[in-house]
Amino acid sequence: MIKIKNISAQETYKIRLAVLRKNIDLPHKFQGDEDNNTFHLGAFNKGKQVGIASFMKNSFGDFEGSQYQLRGMATLPEVRGMGAGKMLIEEAKRILKTQGVEALWCNARKEAVGFYKNVGFQTIGEDFEVEKVGPHYKMYYLVR
Numbered sequence: 001m002i003k004i005k006n007i008s009a010q011e012t013y014k015i016r017l018a019v020l021r022k023n024i025d026l027p028h029k030f031q032g033d034e035d036n037n038t039f040h041l042g043a044f045n046k047g048k049q050v051g052i053a054s055f056m057k058n059s060f061g062d063f064e065g066s067q068y069q070l071r072g073m074a075t076l077p078e079v080r081g082m083g084a085g086k087m088l089i090e091e092a093k094r095i096l097k098t099q100g101v102e103a104l105w106c107n108a109r110k111e112a113v114g115f116y117k118n119v120g121f122q123t124i125g126e127d128f129e130v131e132k133v134g135p136h137y138k139m140y141y142l143v144r
């Protein structure tokens with residue numbers, strides 16, 4: 001059974017490196033990782049860490065009120081499709097709602113857009129290129 005827990009920034013690094021930085025020469029530590037408003041969630045399957053997601057107070061302008069950015073979302077290939085990704089997002093929605101946050105947004109890799117749509121996000125605007133990673137869409141979810 002998959003469980004979601006709060007984890008530290010340090011505890012996200014192994015899966016960030018293995019999944020999000022595989023063959024991609026970009027930093028795996030993000031600005032804001034250690035900020036007071038930032039929180040990190042981990043998914044655990046039978047005690048083994050299998051997923052990560054980080055949530056940082058950050059605005060991109062198109063919404064009123066408080067906004068959070070989702071960064072570093074990944075699950076290990078061995079658990080994909082088992083619901084770990086969805087559980088990470090659902091737990092974040094619950095936490096953000098209690099904090100009165102209006103919107104959660106992310107820069108979604110094109111191949112992950114279907115996942116984000118599945119968990120309630122919508123795309124906004126045109127696709128754009130992130131150097132060394134590929135095409136992305138801005139996506140958002142209204143928390144309230």
Ligand SMILES: CC(C)(COP(=O)(O)OP(=O)(O)OC[C@H]1O[C@@H](n2cnc3c(N)ncnc32)[C@H](O)[C@@H]1OP(=O)(O)O)[C@@H](O)C(=O)NCCC(=O)NCCS
Pocket residue numbers: 019020073074075076079080081082083084085086087107108109111112113114115118119
């Ligand atoms: C995107 C990712 C986090 C999804 O994690 P996951 O653990 O497979 O997600 P879940 O099992 O919770 O999937 C939830 C639902 O979305 C669907 N889904 C998952 N990935 C999908 C995708 N890429 N496209 C379309 N649908 C997808 C699942 O089938 C599932 O559907 P269901 O509710 O009908 O059963 C994972 O595939 C991943 O780590 N990919 C590589 C890294 C990456 O691209 N991260 C995002 C960077 S922006």
